[in-house]
Every structure is written in C-alpha cells, then in structure tokens.
Amino acid sequence: MKNLTNEQFGHDLNIISNLNEVPAPNFFYTRLKGRMENETSIIANSFSLNPIIIICALTLFLFINSWLLKTDSNLKNTNLNQNIEALAVAYDQAISN
C-alpha cells in the first residue's frame, strides 16, 4: 500500500513538473507604463499631502499665530495705560497705585 502511495505521489508530482511558461497578459507593457506614469503623478501630487510637510506647516502657523497674539496683547496693554493716563490728565486727576 505504501509503495502504491509513493507511486501515486510521484505520478501526481509529474502533473505539475516542468510546466511551460504562461504568457503575460495582453498589453502588459502598456499597462505597466500606465501604472508607472500614474504613480509618478501621484508622488508629485502627494508632496503637499506629505505628513512631514503638513506638520511643519501647522507648527509654523501656530508659532506665527501665538507670536502675533502675544505682540497684540502687549500693544493693547500699552494703549490701555496710555488712555487712562490721558484721561487722568484731561480731568486733572492724579493716578496713584
């Protein structure tokens, strides 16, 4: 029985032995070129969607925003003090802390 199995096994393996080449699908080169061109354009377009670029742009935006807010609040404080002093002078009042 074992010999028969070996024989059967050998016969079965011969079915898939030394198979001929399977031809590539039609228009293989054309499709490959299409894919390569498509991938190149995707890479070019994806530059602006690159996570590193996005994170850097956001960080820069936040930095400029916080700097502007800080500058603006300092300016407002100075203006407020100047206004109070001007009012006090106009009404001939002394400001004491």
Add this chain to the structure above:
Amino acid sequence: MNENELISRLKLGEEPAFKILVETYQNRVYSSVLNILQNAAEAEDAAQETFIKIYESINSFKEESTLATWIYRIAIRKALEKIRMKKNRERLHSILPWWMPIEEKSLDAAYLNPGIKIEHKEKATIILKAISELPNNQRIAFTLVRVQGMKHEEASEIMQISIKAIESLLSRAKENLKKKLKHYYKS
C-alpha cells in the same frame, strides 16, 4: 542587443531599452510569480512591481550575477511581499471582518497553465494548493526547481543559498507535500 549593452542603456534611463527588457522577461517573470502566488491578478501586480523596481534600481545592479538571476530575485521578493500582505489581510479580516473584506479570487494557476492537461486540472489544483501551504522557502525552492524546471545551481543563485540547502528544502517540501496530499488520497 547583448545583455551588457542593454544594461548600460537601461542605466542611462533609455525608454526603448526598458521596453526591450520588459518584452524579453515579461513571460518568465509573470510565469514565476504566477506559479508562486497561484492567482492571476496578484501575479500581474507582482510582475509589474518587479519591473518598476528594476527601473528604479538598475543603477544599483553590480553585475555580480546575470541580469536574469537579478530579475528573478526581485520577482520572488515581490511575490513574497504579496504573500505577506495577503496573510496580514486575512489576519485582519478574522479580527475585523466588516472592515477588511476578503478579495475575490481570480482563476487558479492550474487552469491558466497551458502545460497542465485538461484531465489533470483538478488534481493539479489540489497539488498547487498544497504547495501554497508550504513554508515560504520550501515553496519557492519547490516551485523553481520542480514546477519551473530550473537547475539546482540556478535556484541556489536566485535564492542566494547553497545547493545543499536547496536539496534539503526540496526534500522537506516533498515530505510535507506527501503528508498534505495523503489527506486527499484518503478522501
């Protein structure tokens, strides 16, 4: 055009040279990856990725081996990548079936291969399925030598292992196949 001329023209980025390369090797590459992956759509994808990789990295080809061996190496690496990705997809599908649907299977390699006689197609499908269940190294060695009819020396160059290692892989592959096929003989 001889191989050296083709390589130097490829390194210069000449498109006609790339077309010649693709037309020369497309059947061999497609056939190899189809025999490994046993899925026509995946095989075409892997063959295309092989040629894209060749185009991108031809300048790193040091000509220590023949162009054909180098191309086969890339093709097999791409086929193994596909197997890994498929396994990951299946693993993810078992965890999250609604998120990762299983892809539709295309025609089996056995039905596409003109070398398999019609009366043997059914049995060939069973054997090819059993081959696909072998560990990757055994699967590649067995496919290259037994299915594609390569010499042990060629397979050892492609897989970058010794001839003895190829022989050992083949013997283990055969043993494992026998165990797997016994189940089918019984039924």
